[in-house]
Amino acid sequence: MTVVRALVVTAVVTLAITVQLGVLPAIAIADVVPNLVLVVVIGLALARGPEYGVLVGFAAGLALDLAPPADHVAGRWALAFVVVGYLAGLARRDARASALAAVLVVAAGSFIGTSLFALSGLVLQDGGVTIDGVLHVLPVALVYDVVLTPLVVPLVLALMRRLEPVSVRL
C-alpha cells in the first residue's frame, strides 16, 4: 500500500508540475499563474500530516526547481515548499474541520510559499526579484491559489483517503 501510495503521489505531483508549466500559463492573470503544485502539496499535507507535507514539499519543490524552463537557483522552491508542507500538516485537524479553514490554510500557504521563494531570490540576487514585483505578484497569486482550492484540495483528500489503509483512517 505504501508503494502504491508513493507511486500515486509521485504521479499526481508530476502531473501538477506539467500542467502548471505547460497549460496554466494560458490562463495567467497579470502574468501570475495559479500555483497548482503548491495547492497539491498543501492538500497532501492536510491529508497526511506534517511529516508527509515536508517530504512531499521538498520533492515537489525540487522538481519544480529543476523542470524546464526554470532558470533560478535550484532549491528555492524546495525550501519554500518544505516550510509550507510542514505548516499545512500542523494545521490539518483544523483545516479538515471546515472548508473555510482549508481555504485559510491555502491562503497562508500561498503567501508564505511565494514570499519565501521571492525572499530567497532577493537574498541570492537571483532572477530579477524586486520588492515592487513581489508586491505586485503576491496578492494575485494568493487569490488565484485560493480559487484553485475547492477544485484541487477535496480531490487530493479523497484520493488519499482511498489510498489509506482502513485501520488508520481518521
Place this chain on the structure above:
Amino acid sequence: MRRSDRPLLGPGGLRGGSGDPEGPHHDGRRPRTLLAVLLLVSFIVITLDARNRDDSPVDAMRTAAAAVFGPLETAAATLSRPITSVTGYFGDVRDLRTANERLQGTNDRLRSRLRTGEFARQRSHELDRLLDLGRQRDDRLVAAQVTAMSAGQTFSRTVTIDAGRRDGVRPDMTVLNGDGLVGRVIAASSSSASVLLIIDADSVVGGRVGRSMELGFISGEGDIGERARLRMELVDRAADPGVGDTVVTWGSRNGAPYVAGVPIGSVSRVETSPRELSKTVVLQPYVDFSALDMVGVVVDADRPGRDDVRAGARGGRR
C-alpha cells in the same frame, strides 16, 4: 518525557502517521527533525547551485529533470492547445497543420528580413563590397514550439521549446521568430531546451541602433505583455538615436550567443541624465512575448571562411 521512550522506527511508525488519534503532540518530534533535515538539504542545494552557476553540480539533475518534464510539457501543450488557443495566449494556432504553414511563412519572412534588413544593408555597405549578397548569412533554423512558460511568481522570463540536442540545439544559440529576437538557449536536453527571453532581468544583448550604428547593451526589465520594455545603455554618450529607430543585434564572432542583424525592437524613448555617463534608450520589443508560439533556433550560424573573408578585406583596406 513521554515521547522519548517511543521507538523512532518500527511499530511507532505505523501508529505515528497522520491518522494517529492521539493528536499532534504524539508525532511532533519526527516531523520537526525531518523539517530541519530537508531545510538543510535545500540550503545545500541552493549553495551548490548558487556558488558556481556556470558549471553547477546541480546541472546533471537539471538534465535528468528536463528528460522527464520536457516530453511531458510537449504532450501537455499539444493536448491543451485546442483549449488554450481560445484564450489567444499561445497565439491562434488550431492544429499542427496550420502551425506548419505558419512556420513556413515565418521561415521565409525571417530569411528575407535577415537578407534585406536595414542592418544587413548597412553592414555590407560599411564593411566591404567583397561580401556580395550571395555570401550573406543564410542561417539554418530549427523550428520549435513553445511548450511551457515560467510564471510571474518565479520572476524570471524563460520558456521551454520542443526542440533539443537531437535537433542540433545547443546552449548559447540565438532564438528568434518572424517579428525579431526572442532570446537564447540556456540549456538543452535531448528533446527540449530552455530559452532565456531577452525581457528577463538577467538578459543582456549587445545591439546597435540601426541608422546610426551606435553600440549599446540591451537588458530586460522582467515585464511581459503590454508593459514589456527593454533598456539600452549606449556606449557613446554623444549618440543621438531617434524615436522609432530600429535596434538590431550586434552579434559576436561565432554567432554565440547572438547572431548579428536580428531586429530587437524600436526606440520608444530616450532618457538623458547629465549625471550618468551613458544614455539610456527605452525600447519596445518587436516580439510579443505573451503570445510566443513558433520560434526558430539558429543552429548553423558559424559559416566556415566567413571570418577569413572579413579579415582579408580589412587587411586589404589598410
